[in-house]
Amino acid sequence: xxxxxxxxxxxxxxxxxxxxxxxxxxxxxxxxxxxxxxxxxxxxxxxxxxxxxxxxxxxxxxxxxxxxxxxxxxxxxxxxxxxxxxxxxxxxxxxxxxxxxxxxxxxxxxxxxxxxxxxxxxxxxxxxxxxxxxxxxxxxxxxxxxxxxxxxxxxxxxxxxxxxxxxxxxxxxxxxxxxxxxxxxxxxxxxxxxxxxxxxxxxxxxxxxxxxxxxxxxxxxxxxxxxxxxxxxxxxxxxxxxxxxxxxxxxxxxxxxxxxxxxxxxxxxxxxxxxxxxxxxxxxxxxxxxxxxxxxxxxxxxxxxxxxxx
Amino acid sequence: xxxxxxxxxxxxxxxxxxxxxxxxxxxxxxxxxxxxxxxxxxxxxxxxxxxxxxxxxxxxxxxxxxxxxxxxxxxxxxxxxxxxxxxxxxxxxxxxxxxxxxxxxxxxxxxxxxxxxxxxxxxxxxxxxxxxxxxxxxxxxxxxxxxxxxxxxxxxxxxxxxxxxxxxxxxxxxxxxxxxxxxxxxxxxxxxxxxxxxxxxxxxxxxxxxxxxxxxxxxxxxxxxxxxxxxxxxxxxxxxxxxxxxxxxxxxxxxxxxxxxxxxxxxxxxxxxxxxxxxxxxxxxxxxxxxxxxxxxxxxxxxxxxxxxxxxxxxxxxxxxxxxxxxxxxxxxxxxxxxxxxxxxxxxxxxxxxxxxxxxxxxxxxxxxxx
Numbered sequence: 001x002x003x004x005x006x007x008x009x010x011x012x013x014x015x016x017x018x019x020x021x022x023x024x025x026x027x028x029x030x031x032x033x034x035x036x037x038x039x040x041x042x043x044x045x046x047x048x049x050x051x052x053x054x055x056x057x058x059x060x061x062x063x064x065x066x067x068x069x070x071x072x073x074x075x076x077x078x079x080x081x082x083x084x085x086x087x088x089x090x091x092x093x094x095x096x097x098x099x100x101x102x103x104x105x106x107x108x109x110x111x112x113x114x115x116x117x118x119x120x121x122x123x124x125x126x127x128x129x130x131x132x133x134x135x136x137x138x139x140x141x142x143x144x145x146x147x148x149x150x151x152x153x154x155x156x157x158x159x160x161x162x163x164x165x166x167x168x169x170x171x172x173x174x175x176x177x178x179x180x181x182x183x184x185x186x187x188x189x190x191x192x193x194x195x196x197x198x199x200x201x202x203x204x205x206x207x208x209x210x211x212x213x214x215x216x217x218x219x220x221x222x223x224x225x226x227x228x229x230x231x232x233x234x235x236x237x238x239x240x241x242x243x244x245x246x247x248x249x250x251x252x253x254x255x256x257x258x259x260x261x262x263x264x265x266x267x268x269x270x271x272x273x274x275x276x277x278x279x280x281x282x283x284x285x286x287x288x289x290x291x292x293x294x295x296x297x298x299x300x301x302x303x304x305x306x307x308x309x310x
Numbered sequence: 311x312x313x314x315x316x317x318x319x320x321x322x323x324x325x326x327x328x329x330x331x332x333x334x335x336x337x338x339x340x341x342x343x344x345x346x347x348x349x350x351x352x353x354x355x356x357x358x359x360x361x362x363x364x365x366x367x368x369x370x371x372x373x374x375x376x377x378x379x380x381x382x383x384x385x386x387x388x389x390x391x392x393x394x395x396x397x398x399x400x401x402x403x404x405x406x407x408x409x410x411x412x413x414x415x416x417x418x419x420x421x422x423x424x425x426x427x428x429x430x431x432x433x434x435x436x437x438x439x440x441x442x443x444x445x446x447x448x449x450x451x452x453x454x455x456x457x458x459x460x461x462x463x464x465x466x467x468x469x470x471x472x473x474x475x476x477x478x479x480x481x482x483x484x485x486x487x488x489x490x491x492x493x494x495x496x497x498x499x500x501x502x503x504x505x506x507x508x509x510x511x512x513x514x515x516x517x518x519x520x521x522x523x524x525x526x527x528x529x530x531x532x533x534x535x536x537x538x539x540x541x542x543x544x545x546x547x548x549x550x551x552x553x554x555x556x557x558x559x560x561x562x563x564x565x566x567x568x569x570x571x572x573x574x575x576x577x578x579x580x581x582x583x584x585x586x587x588x589x590x591x592x593x594x595x596x597x598x599x600x601x602x603x604x605x606x607x608x609x610x611x612x613x614x615x616x617x618x619x620x621x622x623x624x625x626x627x628x629x630x631x632x633x634x635x636x637x638x639x640x641x642x643x644x645x646x647x648x649x650x651x652x653x654x655x656x657x658x659x660x661x662x663x664x665x666x667x668x669x670x671x672x673x674x675x676x677x678x679x680x681x
Contacts, residue, residue: 076524084522088515094327106316107523
């Protein structure tokens with residue numbers, strides 16, 4: 001094992017369920033301490049890919065090397081080096097905070113002394129000090145989520161897989177949670193996280209977009225947004241966004257449109273379209289609009305664009 | 311080993327805090343014991359008897375007395391004609407009627423044969439057969455007191471029966487039923503509770519979390535079933551003790567053999583429960599399958615209530631895969647007969663085989679699902 005090898009290295013990973021190809025030859029690698037985001041619609045193959053990387057599911061073909069260990073050769077070894085937490089926050093609800101921590105500690109074969117140390121760490125991290133005797137089912141979403149994370153990292157894994165870890169949690173708790181993730185990353189822990197929240201994906205150092213089992217694109221948030229440098233995105237506010245959208249779609253310079261509430265986003269075919277002329281033309285067709293602005297593309301724009309072009 | 315204990319301890323805590331598990335494991339067995347122990351009784355007692363005494367002599371009163379003193383019959387009415395007793399039978403107030411002809415005493419004293427009529431309500435054929443048996447026996451013992459005149463005396467039957475019923479001299483059906491009841495209760499609580507416990511972990515996603523941990527299937531299964539084994543063994547022993555206290559169940563054999571038979575039987579039941587949990591994806595389905603494969607066969611096809619020997623051959627063939635079939639035979643042998651191992655080792659071997667097959671299938675299926 002060399003010090004500079006990648007934390008996660010996936011080559012041509014494929015999984016078929018009968019005729020259905022859930023994961024179709026994905027390859028990527030993740031460096032140490034990196035926060036790596038997995039974006040994709042439901043059923044895109046994110047969870048299947050994670051389950052293969054964790055040794056829970058055998059790949060049909062391809063390899064996944066986790067912390068220098070090939071998962072298909074030694075899944076048990078991999079299990080001791082990774083932490084896993086899913087959207088279900090799989091704790092034992094009838095057990096107390098303390099009992100959950102001790103149970104998972106024992107499951108990972110930690111000694112009593114180590115469990116004691118790690119227990120204090122987890123209670124601090126999750127803000128659960130003083131609630132040791134509370135049953136897991138009586139904890140609010142944010143606390144349960146942090147306790148689940150704590151139980152998943154009791155054994156100080158070098159790589160942590162988080163499968164939609166922020167589902168059903170309020171925005172304040174989500175922010176707190178991401179602060180914990182960033183702390184871990186600074187300490188050299190590698191994190192692979194899947195999420196539905198595209199604003200959250202901005203916390204990731206690099207992002208992979210999975211669509212229909214394939215890796216559609218991969219890069220930093222900034223790199224991904226570059227697909228829009230030659231195709232600017234404009235935003236038009238209007239009380240009647242649907243009419244504005246129809247008018248825009250008739251224009252030759254507009255590639256496509258999307259509605260975001262009372263705003264319409266339009267992707268233009270060339271960077272040199274005059275926005276004032278465009279606004280004037282919309283006014284001319286009798287539409288009430290509240291200015292036309294060029295905006296920075298969001299990850300959501302990127303995601304929709306990638307999925308459409310795939 | 312530490313991991314096995316951790317899983318076991320966790321399971322114990324979950325059981326202790328889960329009302330439904332406690333219900334299945336503790337309350338249901340106690341409830342069934344009382345319900346079936348008291349209600350499922352084939353003995354016929356307190357038969358309502360109406361008497362039409364046309365003789366009204368010392369001899370006829372003595373005959374009625376023999377019936378009442380037998381302990382099986384309660385005199386509910388004295389009637390004077392067929393219309394009266396027909397009405398009593400129709401209303402269900404009399405189950406049997408004894409009609410004594412006039413001239414009974416005179417005929418008996420002069421050594422003549424006297425026909426005495428017994429009318430039995432046959433709407434329940436089982437009860438009617440039993441009542442008829444009691445009535446015949448009572449009449450036999452009454453008539454033995456009188457000597458027939460040599461003239462009409464038939465040759466005494468050269469062979470007479472002197473029946474002795476072993477192990478259950480009073481032929482109390484409770485003693486016959488309780489071993490079956492123990493088998494029944496043990497099977498249900500063990501199968502249902504284990505199958506629910508694994509499926510619950512599937513439903514809540516904790517199973518996936520455990521699969522992510524470096525823990526083998528074997529350690530998981532052992533840790534998971536150990537508490538259920540301990541609890542169902544304790545419950546079964548409690549039921550045996552309660553049956554002794556409440557229903558006078560004897561204990562003629564060795565406790566060690568009883569525990570051995572119980573353990574083999576319960577391990578098989580736990581294996582069946584685990585097997586179900588690998589098939590079912592929700593607690594509801596697990597419960598239904600568990601009831602279907604444990605409740606009914608143990609009740610119907612084990613010899614608990616209906617003797618296997620009188621079933622049609624194809625049904626008899628099915629009973630060979632019902633573990634309660636072997637367990638009940640072994641249990642009756644130990645508890646009622648005080649038999650030693652040589653008398654029922656084949657039953658124990660069958661139970662052991664069943665447990666081994668179930669556990670093997672269950673752990674194979676579980677590890678196949680594990681990865």
